[in-house]
Amino acid sequence: MLAYTYVEPGIFELQNKPKPVLLDSRDAIVRVTLSSICTSDLHIKHGSVPKAVPGITIGHEMVGVVEKIGSSVSSVLPGDRVTVNVETFCGNCFFCRHGWVNNCTDPNGGWALGCRIDGGQAEYVRVPYADQGLNRIPDSVTDEQALFVGDILATGYWAAQISEIKPEDTVLLIGAGPTGICTLQCVLLRSPRQVIVCEKDPRRLQFIRQHYPQILAAEPEHLPEVLRQRCPYGGADVVLEAAGSQDSFRMAWQYARPNAVVTVVALYDEPQILPLPEMYGKNLIFKTGGVDGCNCAETLRLIENGKIDTTPLITHTYPLGKIAAAYELFENRRDGVIKVAIQTALS
Numbered sequence: 001m002l003a004y005t006y007v008e009p010g011i012f013e014l015q016n017k018p019k020p021v022l023l024d025s026r027d028a029i030v031r032v033t034l035s036s037i038c039t040s041d042l043h044i045k046h047g048s049v050p051k052a053v054p055g056i057t058i059g060h061e062m063v064g065v066v067e068k069i070g071s072s073v074s075s076v077l078p079g080d081r082v083t084v085n086v087e088t089f090c091g092n093c094f095f096c097r098h099g100w101v102n103n104c105t106d107p108n109g110g111w112a113l114g115c116r117i118d119g120g121q122a123e124y125v126r127v128p129y130a131d132q133g134l135n136r137i138p139d140s141v142t143d144e145q146a147l148f149v150g151d152i153l154a155t156g157y158w159a160a161q162i163s164e165i166k167p168e169d170t171v172l173l174i175g176a177g178p179t180g181i182c183t184l185q186c187v188l189l190r191s192p193r194q195v196i197v198c199e200k201d202p203r204r205l206q207f208i209r210q211h212y213p214q215i216l217a218a219e220p221e222h223l224p225e226v227l228r229q230r231c232p233y234g235g236a237d238v239v240l241e242a243a244g245s246q247d248s249f250r251m252a253w254q255y256a257r258p259n260a261v262v263t264v265v266a267l268y269d270e271p272q273i274l275p276l277p278e279m280y281g282k283n284l285i286f287k288t289g290g291v292d293g294c295n296c297a298e299t300l301r302l303i304e305n306g307k308i309d310t311t312p313l314i315t316h317t318y319p320l321g322k323i324a325a326a327y328e329l330f331e332n333r334r335d336g337v338i339k340v341a342i343q344t345a346l347s
């Protein structure tokens with residue numbers, strides 16, 4: 001089968017590999033129908049994910065059809081259309097029992113697919129702990145609608161969930177990239193009084209203004225003035241930082257009002273400074289981390305009921321055979337790309 005492979009830092013290559021087989025009774029083999037490229041894949045390519053194992057198949061955002069299941073798998077059957085979770089988790093350990101599946105203590109726990117074990121930018125993928133890692137896609141939900149459920153939409157849902165958003169709140173979201181937009185949709189589900197999105201890329205700003213006219217979208221240079229007009233208590237009640245750029249962490253705590261919740265969704269390339277003397281007395285509550293991706297059934301229900309729609313994020317579609325061109329486009333942010341869907345042309 002075709003599999004897009006991490007050869008060494010800087011080099012990904014479409015290779016021919018044997019089809020994966022069941023290695024454990026809790027595994028499933030999924031025939032991938034649609035996958036996507038995530039910024040984390042670029043981090044692997046650039047050598048900034050030390051855990052990534054050369055030789056593995058890339059890809060951790062995908063949907064497909066269950067081909068085979070191990071004898072202990074009970075939640076899906078061959079033929080089921082499923083989302084695949086970015087995180088592998090056992091469902092039984094201390095962390096899993098608390099819903100903190102990102103810290104599952106299994107050797108493959110956390111982000112393994114497409115990083116430490118073969119992922120889904122391929123025709124087939126082996127999914128460990130299939131009862132946890134796969135969710136059936138409702139018949140009325142398309143592959144395109146479900147594509148981001150296991151990764152960036154899971155992240156957005158988790159970020160909104162931990163941010164303690166209340167109806168009277170002004171929520172400031174920094175960054176309107178793909179994860180930012182998924183986060184925005186999940187923030188809106190909680191119906192805060194107002195939402196302000198800060199983004200410096202004019203095309204992303206335009207996307208927000210076009211698709212979410214009820215949202216106030218502002219460039220970073222205009223944000224202080226917008227907040228002065230809109231927030232009577234010296235900043236936003238809740239800040240979600242999904243940009244991960246040079247200044248965005250500083251903006252996140254600076255533009256929060258005293259006693260605000262500041263949720264850091266972004267992943268940074270470099271350490272950030274937390275200048276505690278400067279923020280002394282501001283009494284902020286920081287929430288940070290990687291997604292606990294265990295709400296996929298709920299997000300699929302929200303998609304089925306028309307409450308979430310991430311299909312406008314798919315700006316481009318490529319066949320698996322042309323995945324290198326898709327990477328080139330995504331990496332260089334050409335042609336207004338937000339997300340690329342990779343189609344596996346089997347039936």
Ligand SMILES: [Zn+2]
Nearest residue numbers: 038039040151
């Ligand atoms: Zn990802």
Ligand SMILES: [Zn+2]
Nearest residue numbers: 090093096104
């Ligand atoms: Zn676990």
